[in-house]
Amino acid sequence: MKGIAKWLHERNLFPYALLVPVLIFFIVWNILPLLWMVGLSFYKYDITTGEPLKFLGMDNYQAIFRDHGIWQALSKTFLFVILAVGLETILGMALGFLFWGSSKMPGRRLALTLLFSPMILTPVAAGTFFRLIYDPVFGIANYYLEAWFGLKINFLGDVKWAYPAVLMVDIWMWTPFMILMTLAALGSVPKAELEAAQVDRLPWIRRLWHIVLPHGKFILMLGILLRTIDAFKTMDLIYTMTSGGPGNATELIAISLFRKAFEAFTMGNASALAIISLLIAIAFTSIYLYILNYKERRA
Amino acid sequence: MAKSVRQSLYYVLLWLISIAFFLPVLWIFLAAFKTKEQILAIPPKWIFTPTFENISNMFSGMNFEKYAVNSVIISLSAVVIAIIVSFFASYSFSRYKPKGTDFLMFLLLSMRMVPGAAVVVPIYLMYTALGWKDTYYGIILLYAMFSIPFSVWILKGFIDGVSLRYDETALVNGGSRMHVMFRVILPQVKPGLVAAFIFNIIFVWNEFLFNFIIGGKKVTTIPVALATGLYKTHGVDWTFIASLSLVYMLPLILMIYFFQRYLLVGMTFGTVRGEV
Numbered sequence: 311m312k313g314i315a316k317w318l319h320e321r322n323l324f325p326y327a328l329l330v331p332v333l334i335f336f337i338v339w340n341i342l343p344l345l346w347m348v349g350l351s352f353y354k355y356d357i358t359t360g361e362p363l364k365f366l367g368m369d370n371y372q373a374i375f376r377d378h379g380i381w382q383a384l385s386k387t388f389l390f391v392i393l394a395v396g397l398e399t400i401l402g403m404a405l406g407f408l409f410w411g412s413s414k415m416p417g418r419r420l421a422l423t424l425l426f427s428p429m430i431l432t433p434v435a436a437g438t439f440f441r442l443i444y445d446p447v448f449g450i451a452n453y454y455l456e457a458w459f460g461l462k463i464n465f466l467g468d469v470k471w472a473y474p475a476v477l478m479v480d481i482w483m484w485t486p487f488m489i490l491m492t493l494a495a496l497g498s499v500p501k502a503e504l505e506a507a508q509v510d511r512l513p514w515i516r517r518l519w520h521i522v523l524p525h526g527k528f529i530l531m532l533g534i535l536l537r538t539i540d541a542f543k544t545m546d547l548i549y550t551m552t553s554g555g556p557g558n559a560t561e562l563i564a565i566s567l568f569r570k571a572f573e574a575f576t577m578g579n580a581s582a583l584a585i586i587s588l589l590i591a592i593a594f595t596s597i598y599l600y601i602l603n604y605k606e607r608r609a
Numbered sequence: 610m611a612k613s614v615r616q617s618l619y620y621v622l623l624w625l626i627s628i629a630f631f632l633p634v635l636w637i638f639l640a641a642f643k644t645k646e647q648i649l650a651i652p653p654k655w656i657f658t659p660t661f662e663n664i665s666n667m668f669s670g671m672n673f674e675k676y677a678v679n680s681v682i683i684s685l686s687a688v689v690i691a692i693i694v695s696f697f698a699s700y701s702f703s704r705y706k707p708k709g710t711d712f713l714m715f716l717l718l719s720m721r722m723v724p725g726a727a728v729v730v731p732i733y734l735m736y737t738a739l740g741w742k743d744t745y746y747g748i749i750l751l752y753a754m755f756s757i758p759f760s761v762w763i764l765k766g767f768i769d770g771v772s773l774r775y776d777e778t779a780l781v782n783g784g785s786r787m788h789v790m791f792r793v794i795l796p797q798v799k800p801g802l803v804a805a806f807i808f809n810i811i812f813v814w815n816e817f818l819f820n821f822i823i824g825g826k827k828v829t830t831i832p833v834a835l836a837t838g839l840y841k842t843h844g845v846d847w848t849f850i851a852s853l854s855l856v857y858m859l860p861l862i863l864m865i866y867f868f869q870r871y872l873l874v875g876m877t878f879g880t881v882r883g884e885v
Contacts, residue, residue, distance in 0.1 A: 315787050324786065325705035332698040332757060339754040340720055343731035405626060415620045423866045424631035430861045431634060432815040434832045435854040438839060439637050442847060448649040486630060494873050543724040546817045550836060567726040577730060584727035591722045
């Protein structure tokens, strides 16, 4: 082992040798499947029929652009991402600020463990159990709604209610994450500057704007970026709750993709859709990174 | 005096918020100790005599042990492999800064941007073609791949924080590069290793889609067992879901209780080192 390292070192290859394992992972599990997928997206390929591959050119893409259901799923997904990430960020930041001064709170560690518990819950378990919580007959949500407000709502069975109902579950699961990120952002603000602001009796809104945000914005943006990516990918939580229904009220793009691939087994079509969603995800991320860099360049 | 009252009220408020977020989880946990009738009872039962039958049934029935062992083996080996590989790469990125470091770091992050449902199609086709479906190495290496990007980001942040002088001193004293990496740097980035471990294990432990599609009888983990074992002859088997969720979640809850500090470090890629 030592001999090899020395040999590599003499030839200035050591730094590259250290990267080899990661690059192998990257090539085998990312580049190869990606190329495979790009290729397939030009073919008709149904696993179940056993027909040979048939070259279609751009037909799969054209079919997707003409597919009304896909456009609906996309707009539902965008709305979901905007609402979920937006509300989680607002709520998470507000609660994060609230928790800021709590370092001497009794039992703080336990309280935070309880607070963070939703985000480590297996999405499959959460989704399934919320079916019971939302159940119109046996569900606890409806019991208290009726007892306190005289309302009865078939959350997951009603086309009007299913979408807000799954959105609520996502917000419940991931607001703690934004609280965590807000706490992290606040922790990165230098104490000296905060004390100076205290001495100068700066109003809290200006403290926030001039001291907290400039230091904490990187971490906050990172949190929002990670949430956006994950919200766009949301799949097992909703699939276990509603399978995209009733009708297609909660069918987000990841669920359409899953259905095309593993319920209809039209792999060529699914690949084309996968590539489109991939491009959208990359666009999201690039915009975020651009905004971050732009602000940094100006500062 | 007024100040301490206000302080107490403030703490009570924070506790109430924490408990509010925990309530749905608590509802699942309580169900694990109820009979089927009690779970479906209206009005909801908050106080009841607990039964341990569900949990003992779960341990004796189905292949609980097999699935649990799978979950543990697959999660642990995937994350450990990812961290070892990432440690090499991040040492190289941090100390040698080879050409294209920034670009490669971005590429790594982009590995995680891809929607799971999009990757699973080509991975499924590739695994079917290569005969890697339902194999331990197939699923472990796939999960390792998912765990690499954040591990590299976290560990690079930490190695950057260790002064170059340590490397130089050790090299001058005749230590080899391997010695520097494992005996000098590694002990100093332990918090980074723990953070990377926690961050990734949460994802791998709960992952469902990939195991469901490219796994099979041999490598089934608990989330898949949970999703496929939902139905009994008379509708959904709630006692089973509740007790399985409880047992499966406990290790993660204990982990974020005892390693809370590292959770924060991991979530911010090592940019924040202090307490929450």
